[in-house]
Amino acid sequence: MKSVTEHQEQQGAVAAGGTFVMKCGGSTLAALPDSFFEDLEKLQQQGVHAVIVHGGGPAISGNLEKLGIETEFVNGLRKTTEEVLDVVEMVLAGTINKQIVRRIQRAGGQAIGLSGSDGALIQAKPATNHAEVGYVGDVTDVKSPILTGMMDMGYIPVVAPIGVDATGQRYNINADTAAGAVASHLGVQQMIVVTDVPGILKGSGSEKRVLPSVTVQQIEDMIGTGEIYGGMIPKVRAAISCIHGQVREVVIVDGSEPNVLSRVLAGEKLGTRIVRM
Ligand SMILES: Nc1ncnc2c1ncn2[C@@H]1O[C@H](COP(=O)(O)OP(=O)(O)O)[C@@H](O)[C@H]1O
Numbered sequence: 001m002k003s004v005t006e007h008q009e010q011q012g013a014v015a016a017g018g019t020f021v022m023k024c025g026g027s028t029l030a031a032l033p034d035s036f037f038e039d040l041e042k043l044q045q046q047g048v049h050a051v052i053v054h055g056g057g058p059a060i061s062g063n064l065e066k067l068g069i070e071t072e073f074v075n076g077l078r079k080t081t082e083e084v085l086d087v088v089e090m091v092l093a094g095t096i097n098k099q100i101v102r103r104i105q106r107a108g109g110q111a112i113g114l115s116g117s118d119g120a121l122i123q124a125k126p127a128t129n130h131a132e133v134g135y136v137g138d139v140t141d142v143k144s145p146i147l148t149g150m151m152d153m154g155y156i157p158v159v160a161p162i163g164v165d166a167t168g169q170r171y172n173i174n175a176d177t178a179a180g181a182v183a184s185h186l187g188v189q190q191m192i193v194v195t196d197v198p199g200i201l202k203g204s205g206s207e208k209r210v211l212p213s214v215t216v217q218q219i220e221d222m223i224g225t226g227e228i229y230g231g232m233i234p235k236v237r238a239a240i241s242c243i244h245g246q247v248r249e250v251v252i253v254d255g256s257e258p259n260v261l262s263r264v265l266a267g268e269k270l271g272t273r274i275v276r277m
């Protein structure tokens with residue numbers, strides 16, 4: 001089989017030998033059925049490479065609450081002090097990262113977990129609004145050869161969204177932002193964002209429906225009107241910044257949908273697609 005690097009240079013398609021990035025949200029992780037990981041393992045068997053970047057927002061909030069540390073979000077980003085960073089790193093790089101690795105292994109797949117600190121995989125700088133949000137990072141670089149090397153060895157890299165800078169300072173990076181940066185730096189064509197809603201919803205009550213695709217302008221309008229809010233904001237922002245680069249499309253889907261990954265990769269119209277216009 002061609003190495004991941006060779007294949008990306010030649011075609012970059014998400015068929016056998018191709019690679020996709022999946023972002024798995026904390027909102028849905030605990031509810032993901034075993035069949036989700038069996039589907040991922042089947043793709044691995046077929047020679048489709050995956051890189052997983054995961055969140056864990058609800059588990060971080062739960063642990064902060066237990067420790068009596070207050071937490072607050074600004075436009076979907078957690079205000080992060082050094083004290084909060086300790087908990088973020090413990091939960092993301094420890095508990096959640098290893099849970100995902102074990103679930104993939106239990107389904108028969110091969111995975112290795114790491115955080116963006118390991119090998120300085122995700123390099124970061126303070127976010128533009130750092131005065132408001134503290135140690136939240138923007139990604140400046142991703143050492144993608146670490147990921148392609150792991151995939152060439154037959155492993156699914158499972159990445160916790162912690163970043164580091166040249167001085168060794170760590171940063172809390174929103175998992176959607178980290179996944180978008182990983183997708184851009186790897187040069188994959190597709191990113192799948194797995195969450196707890198069936199896509200971007202528009203309307204209210206019984207009129208609420210999933211938008212099959214959205215343009216950048218529609219997204220900006222929906223943020224303006226408040227129809228896209230909270231945790232959906234970093235998702236659509238990450239999608240917009242990746243589709244300006246190599247990534248052809250970002251698909252937002254519900255993780256409880258049966259065999260969601262293989263169905264999206266096969267081109268089935270599920271969830272909301274954000275595509276380059
Ligand atoms: N227009 C929208 N359509 C669907 N969900 C939305 C929308 N705007 C905001 N949301 C919220 O975004 C949430 C998903 O973001 P988040 O809770 O951060 O999930 P994750 O942990 O998967 O990143 C949904 O559960 C919903 O509450």
Ligand SMILES: CC(=O)N[C@@H](CCC(=O)OP(=O)(O)O)C(=O)O
Nearest residue numbers: 025026055056057077078174175
């Ligand atoms: C800066 C920032 O907000 N970081 C997030 C990182 C985890 C995350 O993004 O998890 P979800 O994907 O489950 O939302 C946080 O502290 O909650």
